[in-house]
Structure formats: structure tokens, C-alpha cells
Amino acid sequence: MTPQPHDDLNGARVLVTGGAGFLGTAIRAALTRAGAMPLLLDNLSAYGPTTLTLLGTGPGDLQLTVGDICDEHLVGSLVADADYVVHAAAHSSVHGCTAEPATAVRSNLTGTDTVLRAVAAARRVRRFVLLSTAQVYGHGAPHAARPEQAESFTEDQPLDPLNIYANSKLWAEGHTRQILGTAGCDFTILRPFSVYGPGQVPKPGAASWVVAQFTMYAALGQQLLLNNGGHQVRDFLFRDDAAEAVVRCLTAPAAAGQTLNVGTGIPTAVREVAAHIRARFPDAEVVDAPRVAQDPLGACADTTRMRRVLGWSPRVAVADGIARYVEWVRSTPNSIPDWMRGETSASRINAWRPPAPSPL
Numbered sequence: 512m513t514p515q516p517h518d519d520l521n522g523a524r525v526l527v528t529g530g531a532g533f534l535g536t537a538i539r540a541a542l543t544r545a546g547a548m549p550l551l552l553d554n555l556s557a558y559g560p561t562t563l564t565l566l567g568t569g570p571g572d573l574q575l576t577v578g579d580i581c582d583e584h585l586v587g588s589l590v591a592d593a594d595y596v597v598h599a600a601a602h603s604s605v606h607g608c609t610a611e612p613a614t615a616v617r618s619n620l621t622g623t624d625t626v627l628r629a630v631a632a633a634r635r636v637r638r639f640v641l642l643s644t645a646q647v648y649g650h651g652a653p654h655a656a657r658p659e660q661a662e663s664f665t666e667d668q669p670l671d672p673l674n675i676y677a678n679s680k681l682w683a684e685g686h687t688r689q690i691l692g693t694a695g696c697d698f699t700i701l702r703p704f705s706v707y708g709p710g711q712v713p714k715p716g717a718a719s720w721v722v723a724q725f726t727m728y729a730a731l732g733q734q735l736l737l738n739n740g741g742h743q744v745r746d747f748l749f750r751d752d753a754a755e756a757v758v759r760c761l762t763a764p765a766a767a768g769q770t771l772n773v774g775t776g777i778p779t780a781v782r783e784v785a786a787h788i789r790a791r792f793p794d795a796e797v798v799d800a801p802r803v804a805q806d807p808l809g810a811c812a813d814t815t816r817m818r819r820v821l822g823w824s825p826r827v828a829v830a831d832g833i834a835r836y837v838e839w840v841r842s843t844p845n846s847i848p849d850w851m852r853g854e855t856s857a858s859r860i861n862a863w864r865p866p867a868p869s870p871l
């Protein structure tokens with residue numbers, strides 16, 4: 512019989528840090544489908560009880576250990592029991608990291624160091640997968656007149672992180688290569704592009720996650736704000752596709768030691784996303800807004816290496832994925848967080864100004 516991509520994962524214990532998050536919960540579902548046993552570690556810092564329930568997790572989740580990735584003892588005992596480790600825990604928004612640099616440093620640097628050292632010390636882990644980000648590339652193709660002319664980012668091009676979040680991820684990439692390379696452990700670094708889909712709930716003050724923002728503000732009868740005229744280009748990757756890429760990466764032989772983009776290879780301008788949403792909320796008003804500081808102009812992923820190494824391509828096209836997300840919000844109105852209901856266009860634009868960092 513021809514081996515299936517997930518055969519090696521059958522019965523494997525896979526530790527997912529950040530396992531209660533937007534991507535972590537999708538990775539858990541994909542692992543379960545593959546016959547693996549997911550073990551989640553999360554400090555539940557990102558979301559309140561309503562969102563956690565929508566993500567299918569929370570303090571009563573039997574596969575979840577509520578704890579911090581900086582807790583050396585806890586991380587050491589969980590890693591010692593794992594066949595694979597997916598490191599998804601992070602202070603994961605650009606705005607959040609800029610506003611709270613101490614938390615960014617603690618979770619994204621110290622926490623990553625703690626997990627890496629535990630993996631290096633454990634004899635059992637077959638592969639460590641780091642979720643980095645496409646934000647490490649910085650600006651893409653600001654000059655592109657039409658989205659289809661935008662450049663794509665290739666894994667070996669120069670990196671230019673524009674914010675604390677991207678810097679912390681770039682550091683995590685280098686630290687992974689150093690610690691695990693020296694220890695002779697297997698690892699793969701993934702750079703997901705803009706992941707979206709059911710389960711995604713925006714974080715206060717963040718300008719990112721535009722599919723979720725536009726859909727929820729349209730549902731609330733508020734304006735859709737096109738920062739920079741919506742000319743930024745993104746590569747929108749459906750949540751289930753992102754999770755499938757992560758799970759395939761665990762056992763793909765050619766992924767050893769690699770750095771891989773994870774995207775569709777298709778550029779979509781933010782203003783196109785607004786048009787998709789408006790097709791479903793015809794009364795939604797779309798207005799131009801100033802450019803957000805530290806927000807990359809963007810480009811899509813060069814997916815050549817991903818397709819070769821994983822033998823796979825994402826399945827969900829952006830129009831279909833947006834339709835599915837809109838349907839999810841319409842059928843799950845409590846997905847819209849309370850803080851969004853009190854926003855105005857002016858308060859949103861104000862929140863996107865560069866925040867004064869809190870004292871360390």
C-alpha cells in the first residue's frame with residue numbers, strides 16, 4: 512500500500528505550545544485526524560472564555576496543560592514525553608508586541624529559549640517545528656500597480672523585520688538553528704503568511720487579521736477602513752491549510768533543517784478583501800485611512816520550496832475562504848468581541864498610531 516503522508520504520526524505524542532490559540536487549535540484538529548495524540552501547552556493569555564469556547568478549548572480541556580513556556584520544569588517534563596514539538600506559542604500580534612515589549616521578550620525570546628533547551632536535552636523528540644512569520648521579510652513590492660504584479664518573497668532573500676514582533680521571530684529562527692543545530696536535533700522553520708478562517712477573533716488595537724476585522728465591523732454596521740488605500744498585498748492562507756502544512760512538515764523527510772514559506776503563492780490586495788466582504792454586506796461603507804506604522808506593504812509567498820518539500824499545496828481559494836469566514840461570523844454572533852462594539856472609526860485609527868511602549 513502507498514504510504515499516506517501522516518502514517519508516521521499514528522499514535523505519536525505531539526506537544527503544541529500555544530495549543531489553545533487560533534492556529535494551535537487547528538493544528539490539534541489536524542493531528543487528531545492524522546491519528547496522533549496532541550498535548551497542548553498554553554497560558555491562556557490571548558483570549559477570554561467566549562473565544563476559547565469557540566476554539567474548542569479552555570481550562571477544562573483534558574489535552575491542555577495550562578502553563579507558561581517560560582516554566583523550565585513544566586516545559587522539560589512535557590517535552591520529555593513528546594515525539595514531536597510544534598512551537599506556536601507567542602505574543603503574536605505586531606501591536607501587542609510593540610505596546611508590551613517586555614511580554615514580547617519574555618514569551619517570544621525567553622519562552623522560545625526554554626522550549627529549545629528542553630528539546631535539545633530530550634532524547635525522544637524526532638522533530639521541532641517553529642512557527643515563525645512572513646513578517647520577517649518586511650516590505651514587499653510597494654511599487655506594484657496591480658496585485659498580480661507584486662513580487663513574491665523567497666526564503667533566501669534578505670530579511671528586514673519592521674517591528675518588535677518580527678524581530679522576535681527572526682531571533683527565534685536564528686536561535687533554533689543555533690541550539691538545535693549544535694545539539695544535532697531535527698528542526699524545521701515555517702514562515703506562515705496571513706492565516707485567516709473560522710475561529711479567528713481580532714485582538715484589541717491590532718490592525719492585522721483584516722478578513723476578521725472587515726467581516727466583524729461590517730456585521731456591526733461600522734466602516735471598513737482601508738489603511739494606505741488598501742494597496743498592501745497579503746497572501747491569505749486558510750486556517751485548515753495552515754494546520755495541514757504544519758502537520759505534514761512534522762514527518763516530511765525533506766523538511767529536515769529547512770526554512771519554508773507557508774502560503775498560497777497568490778497575492779491579494781487588502782482592498783480586494785474589502786470588495787469580497789462588501790459583496791456580502793452591501794451596506795458596508797469602505798473609506799480610506801492613513802497607513803499604519805510598522806505595517807509591511809507586503810507580497811505573496813514564493814511557494815516553490817514548500818510544494819517540493821511537502822508535496823502539497825493549499826486547497827482553499829481566498830474567495831471561498833472569506834465566504835466561509837463570513838458564514839461563521841453570521842452563524843456565531845458571539846464571536847464578535849465586546850470591545851469591537853464600542854469602537855468608532857476615529858478610535859480605531861487612533862489605536863493604530865505607534866503605541867508608547869510600557870516601561871520595562
Ligand SMILES: NC(=O)c1ccc[n+]([C@@H]2O[C@H](COP(=O)([O-])OP(=O)(O)OC[C@H]3O[C@@H](n4cnc5c(N)ncnc54)[C@H](O)[C@@H]3O)[C@@H](O)[C@H]2O)c1
Pocket residue numbers: 528529530531532533534535552553554555556557558578579580581598599600601602603617618622642643644645702703704705706707
Ligand atoms: N495567525 C497568523 O496569521 C500567523 C501568521 C504567521 C505566523 N503566526 C504564528 O503562529 C503562531 C500561532 O499564531 P496564532 O494566530 O494562533 O496566535 P494566537 O495568539 O491565537 O496563539 C498563540 C497562543 O500562544 C499562547 N501564549 C502566548 N504566550 C504564551 C506563554 N508565555 N506561554 C504559553 N502560552 C502562551 C496564547 O495564549 C495563544 O493561545 C504564533 O507563533 C504566530 O506568531 C501566525
